[in-house]
Amino acid sequence: MSGIDLYPTSLRLLGRDVLVVGGGKVAARRAQGLLDAGAKVTVVAPEAGHDVVRLAEAGLVAWVRRGYETGDLDRVWFVQTATGVPGVDTRVAAEAEERRIWCVNAADHEASAAWTPATARVDDVTVAVNAGGDPRRAKALKDAIVAALREGKLPLRRHRAPSPAGRVSLVGGGPGAEGLITVRGRQLLAEADVVVADRLGPRGLLAELSDSVRVIEVGKAPGAHQATQHEINEILVREATAGNVVVRLKGGDPYVLGRGGEEAEYCRRHGVDVEVVPGVTSAVSVPAAAGIPVTHRGLATGFSVATGHDELRADAALPARPDHTIVLLMGVRRLADSVAVLRSRGLAGTTPVAIVERGWTPEQRVTIATLGTIVDRARAVGVANPAVIVIGDVVRVSPYAPSDLRRAPHLSSTAP
Numbered sequence: 001m002s003g004i005d006l007y008p009t010s011l012r013l014l015g016r017d018v019l020v021v022g023g024g025k026v027a028a029r030r031a032q033g034l035l036d037a038g039a040k041v042t043v044v045a046p047e048a049g050h051d052v053v054r055l056a057e058a059g060l061v062a063w064v065r066r067g068y069e070t071g072d073l074d075r076v077w078f079v080q081t082a083t084g085v086p087g088v089d090t091r092v093a094a095e096a097e098e099r100r101i102w103c104v105n106a107a108d109h110e111a112s113a114a115w116t117p118a119t120a121r122v123d124d125v126t127v128a129v130n131a132g133g134d135p136r137r138a139k140a141l142k143d144a145i146v147a148a149l150r151e152g153k154l155p156l157r158r159h160r161a162p163s164p165a166g167r168v169s170l171v172g173g174g175p176g177a178e179g180l181i182t183v184r185g186r187q188l189l190a191e192a193d194v195v196v197a198d199r200l201g202p203r204g205l206l207a208e209l210s211d212s213v214r215v216i217e218v219g220k221a222p223g224a225h226q227a228t229q230h231e232i233n234e235i236l237v238r239e240a241t242a243g244n245v246v247v248r249l250k251g252g253d254p255y256v257l258g259r260g261g262e263e264a265e266y267c268r269r270h271g272v273d274v275e276v277v278p279g280v281t282s283a284v285s286v287p288a289a290a291g292i293p294v295t296h297r298g299l300a301t302g303f304s305v306a307t308g309h310d311e312l313r314a315d316a317a318l319p320a321r322p323d324h325t326i327v328l329l330m331g332v333r334r335l336a337d338s339v340a341v342l343r344s345r346g347l348a349g350t351t352p353v354a355i356v357e358r359g360w361t362p363e364q365r366v367t368i369a370t371l372g373t374i375v376d377r378a379r380a381v382g383v384a385n386p387a388v389i390v391i392g393d394v395v396r397v398s399p400y401a402p403s404d405l406r407r408a409p410h411l412s413s414t415a416p
Helices: 025-036 050-057 086-098 135-150 183-191 203-208 229-241 260-269 282-289 335-344 374-381 393-397
Strands: 017-021 040-044 061-064 078-081 102-105 118-122 125-129 167-172 194-197 214-217 245-250 273-277 303-307 325-329 352-357 365-370 387-391
Touching: 017 025, 017 086, 025 040, 025 050, 025 078, 040 050, 050 061, 078 086, 086 102, 118 135, 125 135, 135 183, 167 183, 167 229, 167 260, 183 245, 183 273, 194 203, 194 229, 229 245, 229 260, 245 260, 260 273, 282 325, 282 352, 282 387, 335 374, 335 387, 352 374, 352 393, 365 374, 387 393
Parallel strands: 017 040, 017 078, 040 061, 078 102, 167 245, 167 273, 194 214, 194 245, 303 325
Antiparallel strands: 118 125, 325 387, 352 365, 352 387
8 A cells, every 4th residue: 555545634633532552662652642632542561661651651642551452442442552562563453453443553564554644733734645655754844844834935825714703913124135034034924915015025926926915015215195194094994994914014114214113003092913033134134244342352243223204403412423333224314414413423424334235135235434534435325215324434344335435443353
């Protein structure tokens, strides 16, 4: 029997009597699996290993301390043999067959009336794999399927909803590269009925969605919004209350200058369940794409993140020191104003500045100058959003930094 003549099915054993004959490791694994299914398990074995003893002492299984007898099959719905003695297993299987009781014969899978697949659960999905009687092969395939499910690489969307209640997930998609979204975020995308998408973030993942998944574009660009924040909030609530599984796919992290807090608050106020999935924030990851750490031993022990959309106030609580990194998100339009404020706060014109455009994409570009020259340099090369601006001595670490900045004395530190 190769498995071709098997009829795959699932047994509902909740509250039903089942029998495990044998007390070793295989018997213990099978007993545990049957317990997980809610069965009432009796183990028959003159001796048992630690795992079976532990289950019996906890009152989870009834352990009959003797060899198998024909009467043990009375009132039993399902049998697992695992004695390690082929003659005993064959006898149990034959007597179960006479009584029309399904039996898994661990001693002879070819002659067994039933097979136990390699199984696992991911949320409410059960994976069960038979592989021609090869348990290791079945386990390897099962593990690969489980990994793909957990990473959102397989379709998890429900087509027969268990209830009309919808929900919203605010998913941080990271800076744009598909591989930088979290595993949980990828999994939720695979479950989505509706995706409310920004123009930033991992746009390539949208092409992998089923045609039946609706994508609602709400992307914002400076001076050109497809939807206001209030309209986005209303879309999330409307779609969830209609019973849909909604993913709000955002660039970076929802809670780092992403207005995710407003969206979560609006949903909860309207009775919609919300899950927030953190993302790889652009404030840290985009500088990293240009080889710039926001902190670095001997250069900077802290960093601050601010939005460049709004005017940087002269009294802003930002340390104006080259050894404290300042990261401005979407700050190109007000770059000159921000530079003027930082200069007025005492930050030297020789402080290095990097502008990283479209980080983690094939169109990434890095422009490096100093606080005194960056405005003219950015204007000359046509810097544009989306971009992250990094101000401070950490810029000297970047492989894109010109030689006169990289040879700064800060990099000669020999501290261990």
